Structure formats: structure tokens, C-alpha cells
Amino acid sequence: MNALHSTAAPPSSAAERETAIEARGITKIFGAANGFMALDNVSVAIRRNEFFTLLGPSGCGKTTLLRVIAGFEPPTMGVLSLNGRDISQLPPNKRPVNTVFQNYALFPHMSVANNIAFGLEMLGKSKSEIKDTVTEMLKLVQMEHLRSRRTSELSGGQQQRVALARALAPKPEVLLLDEPLSALDLKLRKEMQIELKRLQHETGITFIFVTHDQEEALTMSDRIAVMSAGKILQVGSPREIYAKPAERFVANFIGESNFLNATLAGDSVTLDAGGRFTVTPPEGVADGEVSVLVRPEHASVRAGEPGAGELAVTVETIVYSGDATTLHLKLATGETFKAKQPNAPAEAGVLPAEGDSAALTIAPGAVTVLKD
Amino acid sequence: MSEASLTTAIVEERVKPAKRRRAYNVRRLPGFAPIALFTFFALYAPLSILVFYSFNAGTSLAIWEGFSLRWYQQAANNAQVLDAAVRSLLLAAVSASVASVAATMAALATTRTRRFKGRTMIYALINQPLMVPEIVTAVALLIVFAWIKVATGYTGMIYLIAAHTAFCIPFCYLPIRARLETMDDTLEVAARDLYAPPLKVLTRVTLPLLWPGIIAGYMLAFVISLDDVVITEFVKSAGQETIPTYMLGQLRRVVTPEVNAISTVILVAGAVLVTLFFWISRGRR
Known part of the structure; x- marks a missing residue:
């Protein structure tokens, strides 16, 4: 040897x-x-x-x-x-x-x-x-x-x-x-x-x-x-x-994460909560039930009824942290979701209040399919 | 930066006593002062009397006849005392040295190795002499050394040195091991990492840092050897008196304040050594 x-x-x-x-x-x-x-x-x-x-x-x-x-x-x-x-x-x-x-x-x-x-x-x-x-x-x-x-x-x-x-x-x-x-x-x-x-x-x-x-x-x-x-x-x-974390552990350990259930078909993934995204799935992931990752800063929330391409959510808690505000949301599927919004110079007042229904937009390309 | 931390230190120093006063304090328990005073009295009154009468001008241990250094002079001029003193010091020096070396090696072997089976057993074996009644060891040595003396005809100091070394080892081992255990062994790993071969790690890092522990062990062993009566009495050959056995012999005859004078000298020497021991083991942490 x-x-x-x-x-x-x-x-x-x-x-x-x-x-x-x-x-x-x-x-x-x-x-x-x-x-x-x-x-x-x-x-x-x-x-x-x-x-x-x-x-x-x-x-x-x-x-x-x-x-x-x-x-x-x-x-x-x-x-x-x-x-x-x-x-x-x-x-x-x-x-x-x-x-x-x-x-x-x-x-x-x-x-x-x-x-x-x-x-x-x-x-x-x-x-x-x-x-x-x-x-x-x-x-x-x-x-x-x-x-x-x-x-x-x-x-x-x-x-x-x-x-x-x-x-x-x-x-x-x-x-x-x-x-x-x-x-x-x-x-x-x-x-x-x-x-x-x-x-x-x-x-x-x-x-x-x-x-x-x-x-x-x-x-x-x-x-x-x-x-x-x-x-x-x-x-x-x-x-x-x-x-592009490969696994849930990596995504979870580095930065804030939202994990959502979805269905993969080729290069397209459909969230259980709604919305279809184009993805590049990692090797070894078959079509069907998958977990996907969305970073909180890659999603935005606005008050009002969801329009096309937007998801219906309920605002549970709002946490202010100086440079940003994090909204803890509940999706229609019951899954939780954190969305982090940078704070505008002046109080814009576009953010919904706790308990409100709101509309969530996930940025295109923000969805990453995980191996596990 | 250092100024700021100094200020913080001063402030903390000022705050501390106030906090301490509020804490649990045994001094407030009833009877604390009388018990403490009595204990100190019991410890030091006999010694004070001994030292006091060593300066007596008369021959009595009980009747004060005025101040004099005559018993110190007499002891200093007594050939038997001098002979015993030289033997005692030599014996203590050699035994403590050999014991320190052996104890250092034992301490390294029980702290700077991977845990091995029977390590606790080894601790026990090294410290066993502390548990065995001295008189038992003395009788055992008497018998074994008698055989060897008969077989070889040799009756020199080596028996006393061997016996003293043996009972000194645990006294050396304890402070050395304690020091090794408080020493950060990543220092030795660091030395190894910086290209030091194992022997250099020992001479450049381990031993220099261990030194206070070795000195402390040496001094403790020295005092213990100097003080020993029982084992020495059983092991010594004819004419091999040490200071303690000489004094014991004197007590069987006429007791004069000469014994007090010798005791006082030993007391002072011991106190000096123990104080040094305390300083060295506390400092250089």
C-alpha cells in the first residue's frame, strides 16, 4: 500500500x-x-x-x-x-x-x-x-x-x-x-x-x-x-x-432558511402552497416529492389580496431588527415562512400588520431543490 | 486600553469587599473566636515553651534562670550532635534528590500518557507508603536489610538512603503531579507542532514549567526525611545517628535544654523550608 x-x-x-x-x-x-x-x-x-x-x-x-x-x-x-x-x-x-x-x-x-x-x-x-x-x-x-x-x-x-x-x-x-x-x-x-x-x-x-x-x-x-x-x-x-446548498443541513446551518414541500417534474417545481418555478435539481434527485429551500430575503410581502403569481399568507409575527424586518407567515398549506424585508428610509406603511392576510412573492430563481 | 481595564480592575476591587460582607460568613457563628484561639494556643504554646527554655541559663526545663546561649554553644561544640547533623542533612539531601527524580518520572508517566488500564492502580501503589503505618514499614525493612547485611557484610549509609528515598517518593509525587495536572498540555502539543522532538519538548517546555512542583516536592521530602525517627531507628547500623535519633537517645538519659536548642534550630530550618515551599508553589503559576 x-x-x-x-x-x-x-x-x-x-x-x-x-x-x-x-x-x-x-x-x-x-x-x-x-x-x-x-x-x-x-x-x-x-x-x-x-x-x-x-x-x-x-x-x-x-x-x-x-x-x-x-x-x-x-x-x-x-x-x-x-x-x-x-x-x-x-x-x-x-x-x-x-x-x-x-x-x-x-x-x-x-x-x-x-x-x-x-x-x-x-x-x-x-x-x-x-x-x-x-x-x-x-x-x-x-x-x-x-x-x-x-x-x-x-x-x-x-x-x-x-x-x-x-x-x-x-x-x-x-x-x-x-x-x-x-x-x-x-x-x-x-x-x-x-x-x-x-x-x-x-x-x-x-x-x-x-x-x-x-x-x-x-x-x-x-x-x-x-x-x-x-x-x-x-x-x-x-x-x-x-x-446552492446541497442538503437541508447545510442550508439550515448557514443563514436563515425556509423549507417547503414541493413536487418536482423535470426542471420545474411546483410548491404545495402554490407557484411554479424553474430549477436545476441536484444530481440524484428524482421527480416527485421534494424539499425546497427559499431564503427569507428572496421573498417579499405586501398587504392586500394575492394577485397572479403571488401566494396567500397570514402574518403571524413581525420582528423589527434595525436594518430589516422579518415577517413570520403562515401559508395556505399550514407551512411557516419567514420573509425578510430591508427597511425603507421612511416608514412606508406598505407592510401588513400582524394577523392580516397578505400576498407573498418569491423571487424567480430563489427556489433551490435539496437532496434530502 | 490597558488603562481602561486597570480602571475596571480598581472598581471591581472596590466593589468586592461590599459583596463579601453580605455573603455567608463563619466568623459570625457563635464560639468561632474562642475555638480559633484555643486551637492556635494548643498548636503553638508547647513550641513557644520549648523555644523559650532553649535560652535558659540553668539546666532545668522548668525553672527559668536567666537568658543565655550556652545550650546553643554546647550543641554546636558537641561532636555527636555535629556528626548526627551532618548525617541527617546528607541523608535528607540525597534521599530527596533521588525521590524527586523518581517521582518526576512517575508523575510524567501517570499524566502525560494516554489513559491506560490500571492507571488508578498505579496511583494507589505510588501513594501506598502514605497509608502503611510507619512502624510496619520499619519492621519490614529491618528484616529485609538484616538479610542483606548478613549476606553482604555491608553496613553503610545505603540502607538509610534507600529507606528514606522510598518513603519520600509519595511526598514528592503529590506536588509534582498536582502541578502537571494544572499545566496546560496543549503547550507540549504546541512545542511538538513547532518541530520539537519528544526529548526537546521535555527539556524546553515540560521541565521548565514543572520546576516549581519539583522544588516543592524536594523540599517537602527533605523536611520529611530530616524529621524521621521510626524508620531510621530500625534501619540504621551502629553509630549512624541522625539528629532525631540522637535526641531520642538523649531523652533516655539526662534531659538538658540542649535538646531544646537543637529542636529550635530544626524548627526554624523547617519553617524556612516550608515557607519557601509555599512561595514557590504559589508563585510562577
């Missing part, structure tokens, strides 16, 4: 050359008897220089996958390769991969500069090279003024920057980030999101970022893998994941 991989021809096609990390059939089971399957046959290819996010709820296996890539957990089955080379058997200290830990894990007995120098020292770099790189890294994360501080004297945001500098200093092929922003307050988190994007851009290093925060994933990533119960459900750009 191993011999087969090592004798394989070096990757030649452009697509293959672009892959940094490739996981093939990675399975991780914790505990021998009736073990817990944290990763279930996961295969994914992560491209070079990409900001790749593993997104999912806690316990979905995203951190385990990260730890397998770092080498902290050996996979029960499967092959992990970096630039076409099988690294499944390498210990973490022999992988050109560094990690930014959720709690930063800065060495408390060392200064900021010594923390950043640690990886370089272990790689046997010369004193002068270490000094130069540390200075460069401190500049990169804007921490030059704190180089000789103890790490315990730093604020959370500063510790975050030191952890980034320490992991970037050895110039790894891949940087792994395990929910690094979760301990920061909202304002600092927004700042660090931009900072991380800048660092990724400047260093050209592949970032693999783990988060459970869908908004963070959407704003930062080049591509996102949505995970649930040890499996990757969908991989795609933020736009693809949001606009």
Missing part, C-alpha cells in the same frame, strides 16, 4: 500540482470497543494558497480533522498527503504544518520573541536568521513594541497575534487555525478576521481554518467545507454554499 504511493509518478497535471493537502478516506475512531467515529471516510483536497474553512457544529469532527492534518491524532484509516507526498505516518514535529491553537498555547516561561523563535530554533536555524525572522514576524503582526514582554502580560488580542507570528515564523506549507477567534470579543474578532485575511494574502500560505461561526466562514473563506457527524457534506465557495 505504502510502496504503491511512494512509487507513484510525481503529480504533473495543473490541478494536481495545485493541491496542498489531500485527505483520502480518512476515518478516525476514538476508543477500541464501541468507539466513537469522529471522522467517517472523509476525502477532501485543499488547494495551495487557499483560505479553506472547516465549518460545522461542535462535535462534527472539524477539529479532529485538523488534528489529523497536524499529526496530533493518527487516522484509523485513510491517507493524508501534502504536495503529493504521503505524510500519514509522520509525527507532528516532522510535518511542515503549524497550528494556531484555540487557547493560543503560548509558552508562559518565555518572552514574546522567544515564543516566536521556538520553531526556528528547533529547525536548527542560525542565530542571525532567527533574529531576522522574529523581527519580521513581529512587524507582520504589529507587535514590535512588545518583543521582550512575558506572554502573561498580554491581552487576548495580543496573545492571538503572537500565536499567529509563532506559527507563521517557520514558514509552514499549511497553517492550521483551530477556532482562534472564539475567545475574542466581537469588535476584536472583526478586526482579526480582516487581519487574518491580510496575513494569508501577504504570506501566501495555505490556511485551514476551523470555526462553528457561519458568518465568519462566509466572510473569510475562499472555500468552505460544511461538516456534520464526521462527514463533509458540501465543499464550495461561500456563494455556492449559501446560494
Whole structure:
């Protein structure tokens, strides 16, 4: 098995050359008897220089996958390769991969500069090279003024920057980030999101970022893998994941969703509540009963009787949230529906009141057929 | 930013006492003060008397005849006391050192490994010497060492060192393990991630952070060894007096304030060590 991989021809096609990390059939089971399957046959290819996010709820296996890539957990089955080379058997200290830990894990007995120098020292770099790189890294994360501080004297945001500098200093092929922003307050988190994007851009290093925060994933990533119960459900750009989720779980996890029952016939879907839409159904979905997704912001409501192409609804609750108003509606079928309307500068008064009958319009192209 | 957080800290500091006053307070329970006072009296009155009479000019332990340092001088010039003191210190230093090394390895093996079957059993086995009555251990060692002495003819210090090391190990193990358990083991993972091979992780991250625990364990073991009578009395060969066994021997003859003087010195030395122990284990968290 191993011999087969090592004798394989070096990757030649452009697509293959672009892959940094490739996981093939990675399975991780914790505990021998009736073990817990944290990763279930996961295969994914992560491209070079990409900001790749593993997104999912806690316990979905995203951190385990990260730890397998770092080498902290050996996979029960499967092959992990970096630039076409099988690294499944390498210990973490022999992988050109560094990690930014959720709690930063800065060495408390060392200064900021010594923390950043640690990886370089272990790689046997010369004193002068270490000094130069540390200075460069401190500049990169804007921490030059704190180089000789103890790490315990730093604020959370500063510790975050030191952890980034320490992991970037050895110039790894891949940087792994395990929910690094979760301990920061909202304002600092927004700042660090931009900072991380800048660092990724400047260093050209592949970032693999783990988060459970869908908004963070959407704003930062080049591509996102949505995970649930040890499996990757969908991989795609933020736009693809949001606009064309393949499964109900993905749609539900990312953004607000309305799920409606419908009947599919070819490229046309008819909602049970009424209305016919042209769709591109995903592969493997047969004609007949299906679930469809409509995002709340892709529907509009007006007071009055429904006309042609409009659905009759009853307004149940109205929630005002500053930039928008969300109307909770009941369709003729008894299904619930949320419609989100951007708020006009002046009180337009076109919105119905709670308890009113109203007319709902779903924008053409807003209906997505789901696999399940 | 730091100014703001400082202000918050000050404000919180001011608010806290007010909150505390409202909380449940055992000091308000009836009899609290008398019980506390009596306990402190019971703990420290005998010691105070002992220290007081160590400065007695007369030979009595009960009749004060004026201040003098004569018993300190006498103890310092007593060849037997000096011999015993040197032996005690040497024994404590060697035993505590060996025990610290063994306990550090044991603590690493029981906290920095994947959970294995029988780990709880290992804890129990390491700490067992704390539960076994000292007199039982002493008799057991007496018998075993007697065999070895007969078989080899060797009667040197090694028996005392072995015995003291053995009962010191759990005292070293406990603070070291406690320290390891409060230490974040992602630090070691991080070091590994930053290209440190396992031995470098130990020398560059684990041991420097564990150091306060090891020092604390060493000091505790040192004091315990210095203080031991029962096991030493059973294990020592002829002429191998330590300070405690020497004093015990003196009590069988004429008791003079010399014993008080020696006790006072040990008391002070012990207090200094325990204070250091406390500081070191509290600081550098």
C-alpha cells in the first residue's frame, strides 16, 4: 500500500500540482470497543494558497480533522498527503504544518520573541536568521513594541497575534487555525478576521481554518467545507454554499432558511402552497416529492389580496431588527415562512400588520431543490 | 486600553469587599473566636515553651534562670550532635534528590500518557507508603536489610538512603503531579507542532514549567526525611545517628535544654523550608 504511493509518478497535471493537502478516506475512531467515529471516510483536497474553512457544529469532527492534518491524532484509516507526498505516518514535529491553537498555547516561561523563535530554533536555524525572522514576524503582526514582554502580560488580542507570528515564523506549507477567534470579543474578532485575511494574502500560505461561526466562514473563506457527524457534506465557495446548498443541513446551518414541500417534474417545481418555478435539481434527485429551500430575503410581502403569481399568507409575527424586518407567515398549506424585508428610509406603511392576510412573492430563481 | 481595564480592575476591587460582607460568613457563628484561639494556643504554646527554655541559663526545663546561649554553644561544640547533623542533612539531601527524580518520572508517566488500564492502580501503589503505618514499614525493612547485611557484610549509609528515598517518593509525587495536572498540555502539543522532538519538548517546555512542583516536592521530602525517627531507628547500623535519633537517645538519659536548642534550630530550618515551599508553589503559576 505504502510502496504503491511512494512509487507513484510525481503529480504533473495543473490541478494536481495545485493541491496542498489531500485527505483520502480518512476515518478516525476514538476508543477500541464501541468507539466513537469522529471522522467517517472523509476525502477532501485543499488547494495551495487557499483560505479553506472547516465549518460545522461542535462535535462534527472539524477539529479532529485538523488534528489529523497536524499529526496530533493518527487516522484509523485513510491517507493524508501534502504536495503529493504521503505524510500519514509522520509525527507532528516532522510535518511542515503549524497550528494556531484555540487557547493560543503560548509558552508562559518565555518572552514574546522567544515564543516566536521556538520553531526556528528547533529547525536548527542560525542565530542571525532567527533574529531576522522574529523581527519580521513581529512587524507582520504589529507587535514590535512588545518583543521582550512575558506572554502573561498580554491581552487576548495580543496573545492571538503572537500565536499567529509563532506559527507563521517557520514558514509552514499549511497553517492550521483551530477556532482562534472564539475567545475574542466581537469588535476584536472583526478586526482579526480582516487581519487574518491580510496575513494569508501577504504570506501566501495555505490556511485551514476551523470555526462553528457561519458568518465568519462566509466572510473569510475562499472555500468552505460544511461538516456534520464526521462527514463533509458540501465543499464550495461561500456563494455556492449559501446560494446552492446541497442538503437541508447545510442550508439550515448557514443563514436563515425556509423549507417547503414541493413536487418536482423535470426542471420545474411546483410548491404545495402554490407557484411554479424553474430549477436545476441536484444530481440524484428524482421527480416527485421534494424539499425546497427559499431564503427569507428572496421573498417579499405586501398587504392586500394575492394577485397572479403571488401566494396567500397570514402574518403571524413581525420582528423589527434595525436594518430589516422579518415577517413570520403562515401559508395556505399550514407551512411557516419567514420573509425578510430591508427597511425603507421612511416608514412606508406598505407592510401588513400582524394577523392580516397578505400576498407573498418569491423571487424567480430563489427556489433551490435539496437532496434530502 | 490597558488603562481602561486597570480602571475596571480598581472598581471591581472596590466593589468586592461590599459583596463579601453580605455573603455567608463563619466568623459570625457563635464560639468561632474562642475555638480559633484555643486551637492556635494548643498548636503553638508547647513550641513557644520549648523555644523559650532553649535560652535558659540553668539546666532545668522548668525553672527559668536567666537568658543565655550556652545550650546553643554546647550543641554546636558537641561532636555527636555535629556528626548526627551532618548525617541527617546528607541523608535528607540525597534521599530527596533521588525521590524527586523518581517521582518526576512517575508523575510524567501517570499524566502525560494516554489513559491506560490500571492507571488508578498505579496511583494507589505510588501513594501506598502514605497509608502503611510507619512502624510496619520499619519492621519490614529491618528484616529485609538484616538479610542483606548478613549476606553482604555491608553496613553503610545505603540502607538509610534507600529507606528514606522510598518513603519520600509519595511526598514528592503529590506536588509534582498536582502541578502537571494544572499545566496546560496543549503547550507540549504546541512545542511538538513547532518541530520539537519528544526529548526537546521535555527539556524546553515540560521541565521548565514543572520546576516549581519539583522544588516543592524536594523540599517537602527533605523536611520529611530530616524529621524521621521510626524508620531510621530500625534501619540504621551502629553509630549512624541522625539528629532525631540522637535526641531520642538523649531523652533516655539526662534531659538538658540542649535538646531544646537543637529542636529550635530544626524548627526554624523547617519553617524556612516550608515557607519557601509555599512561595514557590504559589508563585510562577
